[in-house]
Amino acid sequence: MTRTPVETPRATESGGVGRRRPRIAPLVWVLVLCVVLSRGSLLARFGSPAIDNWSTIFLSLTLQALPFLVLGVLASAAVSTLVPSRWFERVLPRSEYLAVPVAGAAGAMLPGCECSSAPVAGRLVSKGVSVAPALTFLLAAPAINPVVLVSTAVAFPGAPEMVLARLVASFVAAVSVGLIWARFAKPEWVETRLRESLATSHSHAFAETAIRDLLQAGGFLVLGTGLVATLHTVVPQSAIDALGGNELVAALALAGLAVVLSICSEADAFVAAGMTQFSLRARLVFLVVGPMVDIKLISLQVATFGRRFASRFAPLTFGIAVIVALAVGAVLL
Amino acid sequence: MSRRDSAALCLLIGVTAIAVGLTERLTRFLRPSMALWLTAAGVVAVVLGVWAFVVDSRAARVPVESSRAADAADQPTTEHGWASRFGWLLLIPFLVLTVIDPGALGSYAVGQQGVYRAPAREVDLAAMLEARSFNDQAVQLTLLDLWNALGDAENRAALAETPLKIEGFVVNEDAPGGAFLLARMVMGCCAGDALPVALTIRHDLQAGLPTDTWVAVEGVLDANATARALADTDGWPVVTGVMDLTGYELIDEPAVPYLFPW
Numbered sequence: 001m002t003r004t005p006v007e008t009p010r011a012t013e014s015g016g017v018g019r020r021r022p023r024i025a026p027l028v029w030v031l032v033l034c035v036v037l038s039r040g041s042l043l044a045r046f047g048s049p050a051i052d053n054w055s056t057i058f059l060s061l062t063l064q065a066l067p068f069l070v071l072g073v074l075a076s077a078a079v080s081t082l083v084p085s086r087w088f089e090r091v092l093p094r095s096e097y098l099a100v101p102v103a104g105a106a107g108a109m110l111p112g113c114e115c116s117s118a119p120v121a122g123r124l125v126s127k128g129v130s131v132a133p134a135l136t137f138l139l140a141a142p143a144i145n146p147v148v149l150v151s152t153a154v155a156f157p158g159a160p161e162m163v164l165a166r167l168v169a170s171f172v173a174a175v176s177v178g179l180i181w182a183r184f185a186k187p188e189w190v191e192t193r194l195r196e197s198l199a200t201s202h203s204h205a206f207a208e209t210a211i212r213d214l215l216q217a218g219g220f221l222v223l224g225t226g227l228v229a230t231l232h233t234v235v236p237q238s239a240i241d242a243l244g245g246n247e248l249v250a251a252l253a254l255a256g257l258a259v260v261l262s263i264c265s266e267a268d269a270f271v272a273a274g275m276t277q278f279s280l281r282a283r284l285v286f287l288v289v290g291p292m293v294d295i296k297l298i299s300l301q302v303a304t305f306g307r308r309f310a311s312r313f314a315p316l317t318f319g320i321a322v323i324v325a326l327a328v329g330a331v332l333l
Numbered sequence: 334m335s336r337r338d339s340a341a342l343c344l345l346i347g348v349t350a351i352a353v354g355l356t357e358r359l360t361r362f363l364r365p366s367m368a369l370w371l372t373a374a375g376v377v378a379v380v381l382g383v384w385a386f387v388v389d390s391r392a393a394r395v396p397v398e399s400s401r402a403a404d405a406a407d408q409p410t411t412e413h414g415w416a417s418r419f420g421w422l423l424l425i426p427f428l429v430l431t432v433i434d435p436g437a438l439g440s441y442a443v444g445q446q447g448v449y450r451a452p453a454r455e456v457d458l459a460a461m462l463e464a465r466s467f468n469d470q471a472v473q474l475t476l477l478d479l480w481n482a483l484g485d486a487e488n489r490a491a492l493a494e495t496p497l498k499i500e501g502f503v504v505n506e507d508a509p510g511g512a513f514l515l516a517r518m519v520m521g522c523c524a525g526d527a528l529p530v531a532l533t534i535r536h537d538l539q540a541g542l543p544t545d546t547w548v549a550v551e552g553v554l555d556a557n558a559t560a561r562a563l564a565d566t567d568g569w570p571v572v573t574g575v576m577d578l579t580g581y582e583l584i585d586e587p588a589v590p591y592l593f594p595w
Binding site (some may be wrong): 025028029032035036039042043047049050051052053055056057058059060061062063064066067069070071074151154155204207208210211212214215216218219220222223225226228229232233263268269271303 | 430431437
């Protein structure tokens with residue numbers, strides 16, 4: 001199996017010994033304190049129903065995701081610090097191509113939001129799992145886990161075939177992307193940005209890793225949920241409703257919407273169920289694309305694997321997901 | 334980012350999570366069942382933050398092999414290397430909760446978020462009516478119950494003759510003249526995906542009611558107008574039905590303002 005080089009980011013955060021950069025951090029804390037103390041007057045001057053709406057949606061998306069993010073970070077820190085390095089190489093099939101579908105099926109073991117899969121996949125890569133199976137795992141885990149399938153069943157009580165279609169399309173798409181990546185991708189496209197801790201004590205390394213991953217993934221999560229809250233608050237649904245018409249256009253529009261809305265994979269089925277202007281096939285595209293490619297996920301992938309990776313992986317995944325979803329939808333729905 | 338900054342950010346996000354998970358704020362954003370998970374996540378973040386504050390970051394590290402020199406140079410010290418700068422963004426949820434402390438979704442979201450139109454679940458109307466009526470007073474249904482019941486034409490006929498009592502908040506924008514909308518938000522996973530379900534309430538009140546007031550409305554469905562409203566899925570606003578008001582009562586915002594389809 002090819003191993004990607006573990007690159008470490010340059011240590012430029014605060015310079016080396018002897019170089020003093022002005023520290024901004026204390027100023028940030030002072031500002032935070034001022035803002036908190038003057039909350040009353042700030043609210044009076046800047047509060048509005050739109051701000052309230054934005055805040056509610058932002059907090060709900062962020063806090064909904066947080067437990068899954070924490071779970072994913074703990075799992076990834078555990079993988080990184082507590083599992084012997086060679087274990088994964090022994091467990092997965094030697095052939096990278098065989099490891100891809102196995103990793104895809106393993107994705108069903110990690111129930112939860114897409115937030116948890118990126119840190120774990122990053123750790124798997126740094127532990128010696130080939131990139132392609134780790135990526136298949138990253139794509140499959142949010143899409144085919146039991147919680148998502150149950151929620152899809154509940155959201156479409158008159159159309160249980162949606163559950164099967166979602167499962168099949170997501171698995172096939174994840175495996176396809178993994179196989180294509182295994183065949184065509186170059187190792188230098190992936191930058192593993194999660195550094196190894198050298199602390200002697202396992203628990204020390206575990207905690208240090210968990211903190212680092214939590215803050216990094218958490219920051220990107222906030223970027224994603226902030227953007228989604230802005231879109232929900234600023235763009236009325238009626239603007240989207242006008243797109244009903246042509247089947248292919250509708251599917252692409254919903255695919256684009258899925259990327260932009262970044263809804264948690266356990267909830268997107270209900271949003272899709274409400275889009276009665278669109279066909280089931282178009283909505284399947286929404287449900288397959290969403291957990292695999294969206295603004296929130298792209299942010300997390302940049303954080304975990306670097307920008308060069310995301311600029312190739314995201315379009316590839318988007319294209320495969322749309323094609324596979326349309327094909328499966330034509331057969332099953 | 335330094336050790337102390339990382340620690341403080343972990344603490345703040347943890348405190349934010351706990352402040353929502355353990356209080357009545359939770360139901361403004363998430364399902365009540367998330368309380369345990371959110372609080373636990375907050376506790377984990379707080380524990381990590383406290384650990385980072387008290388740990389001695391000069392704790393022994395493995396001797397450096399030349400192949401891992403890059404790793405050694407990057408090891409966290411007190412001043413740097415603890416986390417990426419993006420972690421600072423975790424201040425935002427803390428500030429939003431502390432400064433804005435927003436309420437549950439209300440009239441602004443009605444009209445912005447689209448409309449709840451998931452397929453109506455089958456209901457046993459007779460059983461529901463029997464379970465929800467007390468003495469000779471109106472049958473108390475939720476807007477979601479109504480949405481599910483009205484999916485069936487027979488139910489519509491039966492409901493049209495029954496005095497109903499329904500809770501929701503008032504929305505005046507986009508309502509037809511001489512009426513207001515009674516709405517509630519239906520939540521799947523969290524408030525981010527909540528969609529409104531609404532009823533047009535025709536009334537002859539002098540002053541009307543302020544938007545976002547919570548009321549319990551009593552009235553009778555107008556069967557024809559309801560059938561027309563249900564068929565008209567392109568118009569705006571999309572409502573579940575049309576009701577004529579016979580009485581109302583101001584209520585407090587419920588502890589759980591949202592409705593859940595499952």
